[in-house]
Structures are given as C-alpha cells and as structure tokens.
Amino acid sequence: MSFRGYLEDLEKAGLIAHVHEPVSPVQEVTERSWGRGPVLFHDVSSHKCCLNILGTRELLARALGVPPRDMVAHLSRIGCQGPVREVEWSSFLENVSPPDLGRLPVLTHFPGDGGPYITSGVVISSFDGRINACVHRLMLLEKDRLAARLVPGRHTHQLYEAALARGEEVAVAVAIGVDPLVLLAASTRVPPQMEFGYAAALRGSPVELVPLENGVLVPHAEIVLEGYITDERAAEGPFVDITGTRDLIRQEPVIRLTRMMMRTDPIYHGLLPAGGEHKMLMGIPYEPLIYQAVSRVAKVRDVMLTEGGCCYFHAVVQIEKEKEEDGKRAIDAAIKAHGSLKHVLVVDSDINIRDPQDLEYALATRMRGDEDIVLYPNVRGSTLDPRSNEGMTTKVGVDATAKLDRLWKFQRVTPAGQG
Incomplete structure (x- = not known):
C-alpha cells in the first residue's frame, strides 16, 4: 500500500x-x-x-x-x-x-x-x-x-x-x-x-x-x-x-x-x-525478535512491550509452561533479544497480557520474591533510560508462572459456563 x-x-x-x-x-x-x-x-x-x-x-x-x-x-x-x-x-x-x-x-x-x-x-x-x-x-x-x-x-x-x-x-x-x-x-x-x-x-x-x-x-x-x-x-x-x-x-x-x-x-x-x-515504530519491531528468541527455549504464546514502559523498556512474555525452568529461560532470552529492555515479566497462557489487572494478579499469586526475581546488575541498557548511568543499569526479570508440581493451587475457578 x-x-x-x-x-x-x-x-x-x-x-x-x-x-x-x-x-x-x-x-x-x-x-x-x-x-x-x-x-x-x-x-x-x-x-x-x-x-x-x-x-x-x-x-x-x-x-x-x-x-x-x-x-x-x-x-x-x-x-x-x-x-x-x-x-x-x-x-x-x-x-x-x-x-x-x-x-x-x-x-x-x-x-x-x-x-x-x-x-x-x-x-x-x-x-x-x-x-x-x-x-x-x-x-x-x-x-x-x-x-x-x-x-x-x-x-x-x-x-x-x-x-x-x-x-x-x-x-x-x-x-x-x-x-x-x-x-x-x-x-x-x-x-x-x-x-x-x-x-x-x-x-x-x-x-x-x-x-x-x-x-x-x-x-x-x-x-x-x-x-x-x-x-x-x-x-x-x-x-x-x-x-x-x-x-x-x-x-x-x-x-x-x-x-x-x-x-x-x-x-x-x-x-x-x-x-x-x-x-x-521504535518499540514494536522488537516484539517479534523477543518472540523468536523465547520460542527457542520455551513454548511462547505472545509478547507485548507495554505502553507504560514506553513500548521499549518493559516486556510481558506469555508462555505455555512445560518445564519448571521455562520461565527463567524466557526471561534470559528476552533480555538478550532486546538490548534496551529493562524489566521482563513472564506469565502463563491463562493470563491476559493486555489486561493490567490480570498481570497484577499473576504477580500477586504466582511470584515469590526470593525465588522468582532474576537480577542482571551493572549491564548495558539504554542511554534513553533517565535512571541509567551512561547506559549502564540493572535489569530485572520476574517469573510469575505457576509451579507445575502443584498446578491445582493456581488454577482459577469460574462459574459454570464462564470458564
């Protein structure tokens, strides 16, 4: 066109x-x-x-x-x-x-x-x-x-x-x-x-x-x-x-x-x-790069760079989890795929990544701070980040996926006919 x-x-x-x-x-x-x-x-x-x-x-x-x-x-x-x-x-x-x-x-x-x-x-x-x-x-x-x-x-x-x-x-x-x-x-x-x-x-x-x-x-x-x-x-x-x-x-x-x-x-x-x-135009072209990178290590369903993260610094990655380490592998792949990425949130396939309330729900019920947060200290980020020091920053990944060995604890119950 x-x-x-x-x-x-x-x-x-x-x-x-x-x-x-x-x-x-x-x-x-x-x-x-x-x-x-x-x-x-x-x-x-x-x-x-x-x-x-x-x-x-x-x-x-x-x-x-x-x-x-x-x-x-x-x-x-x-x-x-x-x-x-x-x-x-x-x-x-x-x-x-x-x-x-x-x-x-x-x-x-x-x-x-x-x-x-x-x-x-x-x-x-x-x-x-x-x-x-x-x-x-x-x-x-x-x-x-x-x-x-x-x-x-x-x-x-x-x-x-x-x-x-x-x-x-x-x-x-x-x-x-x-x-x-x-x-x-x-x-x-x-x-x-x-x-x-x-x-x-x-x-x-x-x-x-x-x-x-x-x-x-x-x-x-x-x-x-x-x-x-x-x-x-x-x-x-x-x-x-x-x-x-x-x-x-x-x-x-x-x-x-x-x-x-x-x-x-x-x-x-x-x-x-x-x-x-x-x-x-500046951010969305990175979504397929993240999608491709995560697909090599996990079963990816969707990727979104969020508007609150300027469509550049914050990614949400939706996966269909098959192995316990899939969440952290997805975090690492996303960080490597987009060098300016600062924070990554990985969620399960039942979480609507376009609904901030659903993302908060995933954080509230599926993330434990001492086990599910990954830090990448003192790494190259973006000079556009006002909090960086000449482009150097700390990147953070959050694995907010359910534990496979006790899925029953994380399954959401809805009324009959609405599940």
Missing part, C-alpha cells in the same frame, strides 16, 4: 480527522495532535501535514493487514527476501529544486527543542557498495544543512566511520511520506542491507527504488532530500525522546543537502516525539 493509499484507507474508514484552518509548525501542531488519532492538517505553513497515522497497535496492524492480536506472531514469520526492483520515475520527481528546508513544514515540537526536527524521514545511506535504510532524527540547522543523530554501532554509523577513515562522504537521501510498511521496515533491526527486502516481504509485493544523482536508491515518497553526510559536526538537541524526557545534546554529523524533490501538493508526515507513533 502506498502512503496516500493508506491515508485514503483511513479516510474511508472514518479514522482520520481534518483541520482546515492555518496551524503553526512551531509547537501548535504538537498541541493539537497530542493524544489524538490520525489527523491531517491542511495548512501548516501552506502545506498539508499528517500525524499519528500509525499511532496504535490497531493502526499498525491495519497497515499490515492482520488482526492486532496476530501481529507479533505474523511479524515473527516474515523473512527479508522480498523482491526489490529499480525504476526510473517517481512522483517526487515532479518538482526538483535546490534545497530549501524553509519551504517545508518541519515541526518544532516542544518548548526548549534544539530546533525544528524531521522525525519520520527514512534515511538511506550508501557507501562503498553498501546501503542502509534507517530512521534518524534530523535537526534543521540551515536551509540546506541537517544534524543527524547517528547511534554508534548502528549500520548508518558504521558506514559513516568507514567513510571518515578514507576521507570521504556518505551519499544519503531522506525520504519523507513513504509506504507505512517501508517505514516499519526501516525502523526494524534486520540483517545489513535487507531493509527494502523486508519491506517487500511485509507488503507481499515488490518495493520500487528510484536512483538519484548521488547514486542512492530511494522508495516512492512525498518528499526526498538528497545530499551527503560530511565530516562536519554540530550540536544536536535537546530532543524529547521516547520516554517523554529530554535526550542529551551531542556533537553529531552534518548532512549537506544538494537537491530537494517533492510531489505536487506534497503531504508532509510528522511524527510526534514520545507520541504513539514514535512508540509503535
């Missing part, structure tokens, strides 16, 4: 709201879309701008074409070998011009932000025959310069380091307003250079890529920025990240833009920092 095709689907289902009066890109868009469902602003600096289009599990499942409860199992079965083909034309080539970011409704989200940020752009990097597609936050510096937050060790940063070692630059493109499944694929940890193959597998149809002047291949999009990641650095931040708290100010690489391309009457996709769409 294309970006506009998905918006049309939301429109037909009555799921997208419209705002026709002028709205400022400086904090007002955030204020008017915070906590809401999909919304399309028709006049943000004379441009259309949509937000929250993938902001819930239901919306993400809709884009995938599966029921929400089947989404994790579905994603765990998808490979990365979908077809990708090169084409010569895309609608974003309708308008080609020198770069001028001031012509776009780039949003300033909160008071104290380091500047306006592009938050939904798929950054496609190419160097020495290698490519990578990922989502990076991009802070506007000037009309043709962006500061890019590149996390050390990730694939884009690896290309950047390789280019620096040779005194060269990384060819790059930023695609804004792409097929939601291309955006999901770019947000997912997959093997190197397999993002578009994974997107094609998610779509069940080929992903088409268009070559730019700098050699980068980009998917169909509303807006495309072309340029190079340079050896220049600039202060990036403050930025409100997934926790709703401010991330650090860092010296980050500068992208020098050479061209800007867009459809006639483009729709800008804005992604609210710490909003539902941010959490869905």
